[in-house]
Amino acid sequence: MEQLPFIAELIISILLVAGGFFSLVGAFGLVRLPDFYARLHGPTKATTLGVGSVVVASMAYFTLHTGELAITELLVTVFLFMTAPVSANFLAKAAMHRKVSCMEGTRGEPWDQ
Amino acid sequence: MITTALYITLAMICLAAVLNVFRLARGPDATDRILALDTLYINGIALVILFDLLLGTRLYLEVALLMAVMGFVSTVATAKYLKRGSVIE
Amino acid sequence: MTAERFGLPQPWLTFALFVVWQFLSDGVTGASVVMGLILAIGIPLITHRFWPENPRICRPWALIPLLLVVLYDIVVASVSVTILILSPRQPRSAFVAYPLTLKDPLAITLLASTVSLTPGTVSADVNDEGTLLLIHALDVDDDAELIRSIEQRYEKPLLEIFQ
Incomplete structure (x- = not known):
């Protein structure tokens, strides 16, 4: 690997580790949270943000390394940000249809139509 | 420094994938398993991009894009199957 | 209305497709502009029957x-x-x-x-x-x-x- 300026290396490394951290937290939430609807929150955000920062790190690295703008990675992030709410919505609808139970103390009612 | 950060991130995402597999095995409902698979493919995309960085090429970007597309379609298809009993009406 | 007369039933879709193609081919080159234009004009023409009416975007x-x-x-x-x-x-x-x-x-x-x-x-x-x-x-x-x-x-x- 060629040498990049120190500050660029630092920023890219921080972005990478932050991405890994958010993915890990999302997965941990998937294991820890008590009911399905709460677990739905983990992957749609934490994981998408995790991949997002890894992608930004990759973009920065290749742009600085080759001197050409590397933007194809951005397409992956944009696509994930567009699809994550849709799949979460479909999963929530399926869960309400199957009458997946909520945890105790949940206010309000899921509906199914 | 980037190489060290890359290995740390790879380890974190692999650990995340293990946690996802735990939820996949545990269930309890089919929707939980689909959710675990959904998270797993997103982590897979992150792994592919990290692998790209590690090798210093951009050859595998198309793989990441295709994984995003295919993963989304399969999540929606399975969720719709659970709700309606059929994928294409 | 005017956009429709020039064979662009969905001007926003055409624009989005063109931009996405430039992203996919990693930078703007002559080849990517030509191919992007062909796809951006062709795909809305082929698929316009699947789309509901155009959304009205004011601002x-x-x-x-x-x-x-x-x-x-x-x-x-x-x-x-x-x-x-x-x-x-x-x-x-x-x-x-x-x-x-x-x-x-x-x-x-x-x-x-x-x-x-x-x-x-x-x-x-x-x-x-x-x-x-x-x-x-x-x-x-x-x-x-x-x-x-x-x-x-x-x-x-x-x-x-x-x-």
């Missing part, structure tokens, strides 16, 4: 501040969800029915996606009449406060864009 530039607000919220609220996941206490979740003022289906889709993307809330369903949006909130104390903040932050700019 597209008003999307940019909304986008910045959403990006900021995603980062800030992700941190709060992270803290919640890592802390041992049980979250206080709730289903909240959000009354929609928006009428346009595309606008409702955008609002639901925004609500899902910002951490702490997932939009679960829209009722058949398109008047209520069911939101699952991971950790809230006050339902009315949540409804008010969504209305202020996301629905108002969307109303401006689509009406």
Whole structure:
């Protein structure tokens, strides 16, 4: 690997580790949270943000390394940000249809139509 | 420094994938398993991009894009199957 | 109307396809511009029967501040969800029915996606009449406060864009 300026290396490394951290937290939430609807929150955000920062790190690295703008990675992030709410919505609808139970103390009612 | 950060991130995402597999095995409902698979493919995309960085090429970007597309379609298809009993009406 | 006469039934779709193709081919070159133009004009012509009527977008530039607000919220609220996941206490979740003022289906889709993307809330369903949006909130104390903040932050700019 060629040498990049120190500050660029630092920023890219921080972005990478932050991405890994958010993915890990999302997965941990998937294991820890008590009911399905709460677990739905983990992957749609934490994981998408995790991949997002890894992608930004990759973009920065290749742009600085080759001197050409590397933007194809951005397409992956944009696509994930567009699809994550849709799949979460479909999963929530399926869960309400199957009458997946909520945890105790949940206010309000899921509906199914 | 980037190489060290890359290995740390790879380890974190692999650990995340293990946690996802735990939820996949545990269930309890089919929707939980689909959710675990959904998270797993997103982590897979992150792994592919990290692998790209590690090798210093951009050859595998198309793989990441295709994984995003295919993963989304399969999540929606399975969720719709659970709700309606059929994928294409 | 004028765009339709030139063989562009969906000018916005054409524009989006062209931009996406430039991204895919990694930078603007002569070949990518030609291929992008062919695809951007051809695909809407082939698929226009599948699309419902065009959404009426009045102020597209008003999307940019909304986008910045959403990006900021995603980062800030992700941190709060992270803290919640890592802390041992049980979250206080709730289903909240959000009354929609928006009428346009595309606008409702955008609002639901925004609500899902910002951490702490997932939009679960829209009722058949398109008047209520069911939101699952991971950790809230006050339902009315949540409804008010969504209305202020996301629905108002969307109303401006689509009406």
